[in-house]
Amino acid sequence: MDLRESGENYLEAILVLQQKTGVVHSIDVANYLNVTKPSVSRAMGILKDADYIWVEKGGQLHLTEAGKKIAESIYERHRLLTEYLVHLGVDEQTAASDACRIEHVISEQSFQKIKEHAGGKK
Structure with missing residues (x-):
């Protein structure tokens, strides 16, 4: 489902x-x-x-x-996307808010590429 x-x-x-x-x-x-x-x-x-x-x-x-x-996958996306946006210069509150929206729509392929670029594991 x-x-x-x-x-x-x-x-x-x-x-x-x-x-x-x-x-x-x-x-x-x-x-x-x-x-x-x-x-x-x-x-x-x-x-x-x-x-x-x-x-x-x-x-x-x-x-x-x-x-x-599912929860762990979404939470991993949230944490990594927030950290990545903050690293790019976005303020923490905006980064967390944007990450909360992005985490639900980003493809697995795009997320994995961001994760690799951010220095995370495959």
């Missing part, structure tokens, strides 16, 4: 929050993405149905292997 940009953003948010705090609930995702709790609830239902997340009885969110793979 192909995810839309918003689904990728939710998966990325769960990954980042798990890395920061270890425990993630819907309210954490809502606060992180600055969206409403009902929006998060709807998105979590869709991601759960697609087998990208699972929800513990107490409401804790977890990525499945498939969800984690």
Whole structure:
């Protein structure tokens, strides 16, 4: 199943929050993405149905292997593109905002070439 940009953003948010705090609930995702709790609830239902997340009885969110793979890929793109744009002279806030949009539409081939040019591994 192909995810839309918003689904990728939710998966990325769960990954980042798990890395920061270890425990993630819907309210954490809502606060992180600055969206409403009902929006998060709807998105979590869709991601759960697609087998990208699972929800513990107490409401804790977890990525499945498939969800984690997508989240890690998007987050890698976000970090590398942000760093690359900052290196080119873009201010950090603009770079992060632009990277957030670019990370969802850039082809794998273009991303790999940028990664190679930026000194990353193949």
